[in-house]
Amino acid sequence: MVLSLSSHNVIQYLQDAGLCSSEDDVSDKSELPGSSKNNFNILVTLADNRQLLLKQERNVNNNDAAPHELFQEWLFHQLLQQFPVLGNTSAITPLVVHFDEENSILVRSYLSEYVGLATLYHNNEIFPQEIASAIGTTLAGLHRATYNRREYQNFMATAPQGEFRYGFYNPAQGLGSMGPEIFGTVPTDALKFYVLYQQYESLESAIADLAYSWNPSCLTHNDLKLNNILVHSRWEQLDNCLVRLIDWEACSWGDPAFDLGTLLASYLRIWLKSLVVDPTIELEESLHLALTPLEILQPSLIALIRAYVNAFPMILEYRSDFILRVIQFAGLALIHQIQDTITCHKYFNNAELCMLQVAKSLLTMPEQAILTIFGISESEILNPVAKIHKFPQPVKEQQLLRIYYEKTRLRGC
Ligand SMILES: Nc1ncnc2c1ncn2[C@@H]1O[C@H](COP(=O)(O)OP(=O)(O)O)[C@@H](O)[C@H]1O
Ligand SMILES: [Mg+2]
Structure with missing residues (x-):
């Protein structure tokens, strides 16, 4: 893992990934309460009220834990992209907007409603x-x-x-x-x-x-x-x-x-x-x-x-x-x-x-x-x-x- 995601660098990260253009785009960022595992989860609210949930897997190098879980979610997203017939129900449409395999970071659209x-x-x-x-x-x-x-x-x-x-x-x-x-x-x-x-x-x-x-x-x-x-x-x-x-x-x-x-x-x-x-x-x-x-x-x-x-x-x-x-x-x-x-x-x-x-x-x-x-x-x-x-x-x-x-x-x- 090259980058350790935190509330200090999350905006820079989103900018580098092309998911927001400047500091002003962000109106709020908060760690997501209640998340269970070893992932770091942070919720970012953009000025246009769009919300993004960033998840980073912290245990990729820990042999005891099941690694590459975020990869699985991304793989599922790819499957639905490749075979759109599978995704014709919105209930299973994945919300992935970005996956960074090197740093094990996944970004999802957050459904606030x-x-x-x-x-x-x-x-x-x-x-x-x-x-x-x-x-x-x-x-x-x-x-x-x-x-x-x-x-x-x-x-x-x-x-x-x-x-x-x-x-x-x-x-x-x-x-x-x-x-x-x-x-x-x-x-x-x-x-x-x-x-x-x-x-x-x-x-x-x-x-x-x-x-x-x-x-x-x-x-x-x-x-x-x-x-x-x-x-x-x-x-x-x-x-x-x-x-x-x-x-x-x-x-x-x-x-x-x-x-x-x-x-x-x-x-x-x-x-x-x-x-x-x-x-x-x-x-x-x-x-x-x-x-x-x-x-x-x-x-x-x-x-x-x-x-x-x-x-x-x-x-x-x-x-x-x-x-x-x-x-x-x-x-x-x-x-x-x-x-x-x-x-x-x-x-x-x-x-x-x-x-x-x-x-x-x-x-x-x-x-x-x-x-x-x-x-x-x-x-x-x-x-x-x-x-x-x-x-x-x-x-x-x-x-x-x-x-x-x-x-x-x-x-x-
Ligand atoms: N895209 C989303 N839209 C709305 N709420 C979400 C979304 N993703 C996660 N959440 C909320 O955050 C919680 C933790 O997210 P989840 O991906 O299930 O993490 P964990 O791996 O910690 O279980 C979920 O139980 C849900 O309440
Ligand atoms: Mg969960």
């Missing part, structure tokens, strides 16, 4: 089905348009200058091996998480099975959490431009069930983070006492899956176990989120413990988990879509029991 979906849900405590449907339709459109298309796959295999790419990264991974160094890096409370994780043999084998069945077949976003989805602030008055998927830094050739599972996990986290946890309250009771009950989220969860399948019905012919894999990937995403909480915030308590139990159920008993999570069976979810598209129904309607007793009571874990 949009808000993050996590913020919208958090502030308003409403979960409109049309938003979930718009996301499902958008995601399915991307997966369908790229599914099994060799030309897009080859394009996404392009490596950064001087690097080689031997294959696509399989994100269906467990926690990996743990050595004694763990005692120095995680708080004592959090060791419980690793002990439990290692004790659950069924969990490990379910993850191994998921990794084995991971089937890279289309372009995937790979980091589809609510923070990476923007919603127009006037979404109620608009029919389209409702949602935008952003932060394409992890995109690659992947398994479509992974994206949908990650998204599902983000919704489930709203429920799981709202549990009332206390050492004196049993897990079952906590799940029951959630401030945002699962029932409030269920219409959105169902709308998301139905919209996805409606826009990409063939997925159920390509993958008869698609919905089960989505559920399992949701479980895996929850496990990775607990691990992130531990490593980034040095934090693990009963809420994370509940999350682990739910994640385990999703991974090891996905059939039963469908009933619990959605409140209805797989065939009930798919029925309205099946009527339109006439695809085969799930093989058998088993005599399934809910994982939880009435409402959200956890069973068998």
Whole structure:
């Protein structure tokens, strides 16, 4: 890296890149709050009210971190430039206006009239089905348009200058091996998480099975959490431009069930983070006492899956176990989120413990988990879509029991 971007040199940088002509063009610059990773993010407001977000990857030379993430976003941008047919929905149009590979700097147009979906849900405590449907339709459109298309796959295999790419990264991974160094890096409370994780043999084998069945077949976003989805602030008055998927830094050739599972996990986290946890309250009771009950989220969860399948019905012919894999990937995403909480915030308590139990159920008993999570069976979810598209129904309607007793009571874990 040659240049280290800061608020002192950002204007000069924009001038050199031809993105603004003089100091007077800039009316404000501020570091972006809430950005998660090792990137440096700075938001610059130009005098004509245009806003640019500059991101610099700080860990390019750090071998522990996944490098060249900004390159991936730029590659996605290039893909849509080269194959414009892919970008015919504004929801996935990338916002990249400049990429500087040498300094690992990416500049995006900033959409000030949009808000993050996590913020919208958090502030308003409403979960409109049309938003979930718009996301499902958008995601399915991307997966369908790229599914099994060799030309897009080859394009996404392009490596950064001087690097080689031997294959696509399989994100269906467990926690990996743990050595004694763990005692120095995680708080004592959090060791419980690793002990439990290692004790659950069924969990490990379910993850191994998921990794084995991971089937890279289309372009995937790979980091589809609510923070990476923007919603127009006037979404109620608009029919389209409702949602935008952003932060394409992890995109690659992947398994479509992974994206949908990650998204599902983000919704489930709203429920799981709202549990009332206390050492004196049993897990079952906590799940029951959630401030945002699962029932409030269920219409959105169902709308998301139905919209996805409606826009990409063939997925159920390509993958008869698609919905089960989505559920399992949701479980895996929850496990990775607990691990992130531990490593980034040095934090693990009963809420994370509940999350682990739910994640385990999703991974090891996905059939039963469908009933619990959605409140209805797989065939009930798919029925309205099946009527339109006439695809085969799930093989058998088993005599399934809910994982939880009435409402959200956890069973068998
Ligand atoms: N182009 C954009 N328009 C509006 N908001 C954005 C844009 N890009 C990023 N943001 C906001 O900034 C946050 C962090 O940006 P993101 O690219 O997701 O960084 P990180 O890699 O840190 O997750 C997003 O969650 C979103 O709220
Ligand atoms: Mg992000």
